[in-house]
Amino acid sequence: MPTNAQTSLQTRDAFAQSAALWNTMAQLLERCAHDEQERHLSDASRLCGLIAEHEVTAMRLLANL
Numbered sequence: 001m002p003t004n005a006q007t008s009l010q011t012r013d014a015f016a017q018s019a020a021l022w023n024t025m026a027q028l029l030e031r032c033a034h035d036e037q038e039r040h041l042s043d044a045s046r047l048c049g050l051i052a053e054h055e056v057t058a059m060r061l062l063a064n065l
Contacts, residue, residue: 007061014058021051 002010025047032040 004065007065011058011061011065014054014061018051018054018058021047021054025051 025044028040028044028047031037032044
């Protein structure tokens, strides 16, 4: 069973990954605003699922602290 310190680090990592994906999403939306390419929206939409996975993982880890 992981220690609280290990779980805290895992939680931090999951939220950090989520934050990086949010940053990527913001960049995609900005690109779409500039060049109106629908593919940027499609890519951003796919990122939503990944972000949700990371945030659910992080919240579950927090609940176990």
